Amino acid sequence: MSIYLTNATNEIINCETTGLTIAPNQTIELSTEEQLESASQSSQLISYLANNQIIANDGIRDLNLEEAVHVLAGTTIISGPRDKSGKLRVHQTSRALGTTTCFTGIGDDISDPSKVGGGAECIFHHNIGDAMIQDYYIDFNIIENDTYIHEGYITWLDCKYDKINCDVVPTLVSIVPGENTNYSLYGGYLVVPAMGNGTYNLASDIGDPRGGFTRMPPNDLGVQPTAYWTNDYNPATKRFENISYAMGDGQYNLFAAEVPLFKMFNKVPLLGSGFQELRTSDTAQLGHGMRFKIVCETYGEDHEWGFAFTFVLHRVKSA
Numbered sequence: 001m002s003i004y005l006t007n008a009t010n011e012i013i014n015c016e017t018t019g020l021t022i023a024p025n026q027t028i029e030l031s032t033e034e035q036l037e038s039a040s041q042s043s044q045l046i047s048y049l050a051n052n053q054i055i056a057n058d059g060i061r062d063l064n065l066e067e068a069v070h071v072l073a074g075t076t077i078i079s080g081p082r083d084k085s086g087k088l089r090v091h092q093t094s095r096a097l098g099t100t101t102c103f104t105g106i107g108d109d110i111s112d113p114s115k116v117g118g119g120a121e122c123i124f125h126h127n128i129g130d131a132m133i134q135d136y137y138i139d140f141n142i143i144e145n146d147t148y149i150h151e152g153y154i155t156w157l158d159c160k161y162d163k164i165n166c167d168v169v170p171t172l173v174s175i176v177p178g179e180n181t182n183y184s185l186y187g188g189y190l191v192v193p194a195m196g197n198g199t200y201n202l203a204s205d206i207g208d209p210r211g212g213f214t215r216m217p218p219n220d221l222g223v224q225p226t227a228y229w230t231n232d233y234n235p236a237t238k239r240f241e242n243i244s245y246a247m248g249d250g251q252y253n254l255f256a257a258e259v260p261l262f263k264m265f266n267k268v269p270l271l272g273s274g275f276q277e278l279r280t281s282d283t284a285q286l287g288h289g290m291r292f293k294i295v296c297e298t299y300g301e302d303h304e305w306g307f308a309f310t311f312v313l314h315r316v317k318s319a
Contacts, residue, residue, distance in 0.1 A: 001031070001036070001071065001074065002029050002030065002031040002058075002059060003029075003030050003031075003036065003039075003056055003057070003058060003063075003068065003071045003072060004027050004028070004029050004030075004056070004057040004058070004059060005020075005022060005027065005028050005029075005030065005054050005055070005056055005057075006022075006025070006026070006027040006054065006055045006056075006057065007022040007023060007024055007025060007026050007027075007053070007054060008025075008052060008053060008054065008055050009024060009053050010024050011024060012024065013048060013053065013054065015042060015044050015045050015048065016044065017038075017041075017042040017043070017044045017045065018035075018038050018039050018042045018044075018045055019038075020039075020045070022054070027057075030072075033074075036071075036072055036073075036074060037074075039072050040069070040072035040073045040074075046065075046069065049065050049068050049069075050065050056068035056071070058071055092281075094150060094280075094281055094282055094283040094314075095148075095150075095283065095314045096146070096148055096283070096285075096314055098146075098316060099146065099148065099314040099315055099316055100314070100315060100316075100318050101150070101312065101313070101314055102312070102313045102314070102315050102318035103310055103311075103312055103313075104117070104122075104310065104311050104313060104318075105121065105122045105123070105308065105309070105310045105311075106118070106119055106120070106121050106122060107119030107120045107121075107122070107138040107139045107140055107292075108139060108140045108141040109141075110139045110141060110210055112141075112238070113141045113143050113144050113209045113235075113238050114141065114144050114145075114235075114238075115141055116141065116145065116315075116317055116318065116319055117319070119138065119139055119140075120136065120137065120138050120139070122138060122308060122309045122310065122311065123306070123307075123308040124136070124164075124294065124296050124306055124307055124308070125304075125305075125306040126162075126296065126298055126303075126304060126305050126306060127304055128302050128303065128304055129302070130298075132297065132298045132302065133295065133296070133297050133298070134295075134296050135293060135294060135295040135296070136293075136294055137291050137292065137293055137294070138291070138292040138294065138311075139291050139292075140286065140313075142215075142286055142287065142288045142289075142290070143209055143215075143233050143288040144233075144235055144317075145315055145316050145317045146285070146315070146316045147285075147286045147313055147314070147315045147316075148283045148284060148285050148286065148313065148314040148315075149168075149264065149283065149284050149286055149311065149312075149313060150280065150282075150283045150312040150313060150314055151277070151278050151279055151280045151312045152264065152265075152278045152309055152310060152311050152312060153275070153276070153277050153278065153309060153310045153312070154268075154270075154275070154276050154278065154307055154308070154309040154310075155274070155275045155307060155308050155309070156270040156273060156274060156275075156305070156306070156307035156308075157273045157305060157306050157307070158272075158273060158303070158304060158305045158306070159270035159271055159272060159273070159305045159307070160271065160299060160300055160303055160305070161269050161270070161271055161299040161300065162269070162270050162296070162297060162298050162299045162305050163267045163268065163269050163270070163296075163297040163299060164265070164267070164268050164270065164294065164295070164296050164297075164307060165263075165265065165266060165267045165268070165294070165295040165296075165297070166263065166264040166265045166292055166293070166294055166295075167260040167261075167262075167263050167264070167292075167293045167295075168260065168261045168262050168263070168264065168286070168290050168291070168292060168293075169258050169259065169260060169261060169290070169291050169292075169293045170214035170253070170255040170258070170259070170261060170289055170290060170291070171210060171212055171213070171214055171255070171289040171290075171291060172212060172255055172256060172257070172258060173191060173202060173204045173206060173211065173212025173213075173254045173255065173256055174202070174203035174204040174212070174256075175191060175200040175201065175202055175203060175204075175256050176200065176201050176203045177199065177200060177201075178198070178199060178200055178201040179199065180196055180197060180198070181194060181196075181198035181199065181200055181201050182194050182195070182196065182198055183198045183199075183200045183201060183202060184197075184198040184199060184200065185199070185200055185256060188257060189255055189256055189257035189258075189259050190228070190253060190254070190255060190256070191212075191228075191253075191254035191255070191256050192228045193228060193229075193245035193246075193247065200256075206240065206243060206254065207239045207240050207241070207243070208239065208240075209233070209238065209239070209240065209288070209289075210289075211240075212254050212255070212289070213229065213231065213240060213252045213253075213254065213288065213289055214252060214253050214254070214255060214261075214287060214288065214289030214290060215251055215252050215287035215288040215289060215290075216251060216252065216253055216287055217285040217286075217287045224249070224251070226248050226249075227246065227248070227249070227250040227251050227252055227253050228245065228246055228247065228248060228250050228252075228253060228254070229243065229244070229245065229246055229250045229251075229252040229253065229254060230242075230243070230244050230245075230246045230250045230251055230252065231243045231244070231252060252288075252289075258293075261290060262284070264278075264292065265278060267297070269299075270305075270307060283314055292311075
């Protein structure tokens with residue numbers, strides 16, 4: 001790191017505390033650690049900088065006093081908008097760049113991967129006589145619309161310790177038994193490539209966006225989860241193309257049985273009537289094919305109750 005000091009006066013400047021002598025209009029470079037440390041500790045030099053007798057430059061532009069002090073001390077100053085007192089203005093957000101915040105109480109119509117909205121509503125009503133445990137799914141079109149889940153809000157009515165659970169689960173692919181095929185089943189749920197020695201065939205059209213592929217996005221550290229398939233999505237045909245094997249370093253998986261990928265909320269008990277924010281400062285990217293599975297459990301004696309919820313999403317397209 002270097003800093004350039006220019007004598008802006010018509011007189012020779014002698015800075016005794018640093019041993020520097022700068023002739024009128026002369027520019028000198030401080031680049032060694034010893035030079036910068038000595039200059040940063042010189043109140044005499046700081047005074048020259050404050051009075052604009054010496055102008056500091058980082059090789060790109062002239063620096064104000066605060067910036068010059070930071071450079072001399074070997075630190076950096078954060079640039080950006082500031083208020084009238086000089087404090088840096090910051091904005092807390094978990095939203096990914098290029099997305100907008102969307103509050104929605106409805107999923108997407110998955111008959112067309114480009115659609116937003118028009119899907120299942122985020123409401124549940126249990127009537128006496130209904131099954132004591134009921135589930136349903138909320139889907140979002142993600143392959144053409146990057147989507148992140150931020151948080152959610154729930155309201156409920158006439159509950160008596162009834163419970164709701166929300167898992168994020170994959171879209172499933174259909175398989176049938178076979179011999180000497182190109183597909184095997186790992187762990188009882190994951191379809192992986194086989195080289196002619198597999199035991200299953202696919203019964204789904206995996207070129208269809210809802211045929212079974214589930215994308216596994218990298219985590220916050222950029223680590224890609226294990227995945228066994230790659231493909232290219234063609235928005236013109238709305239199909240996957242160039243499907244190929246990837247021995248663990250792909251981007252997509254095929255699931256033949258439902259497993260939770262992660263939980264949004266876990267058997268949250270509801271009592272009476274009320275409202276709750278499921279608040280967080282975080283966000284999680286959803287992969288294509290991921291679904292929200294809502295499980296509602298009526299507790300104790302059968303009774304009428306209901307709840308509704310709102311997803312807070314960050315999406316490229318919200319309408």
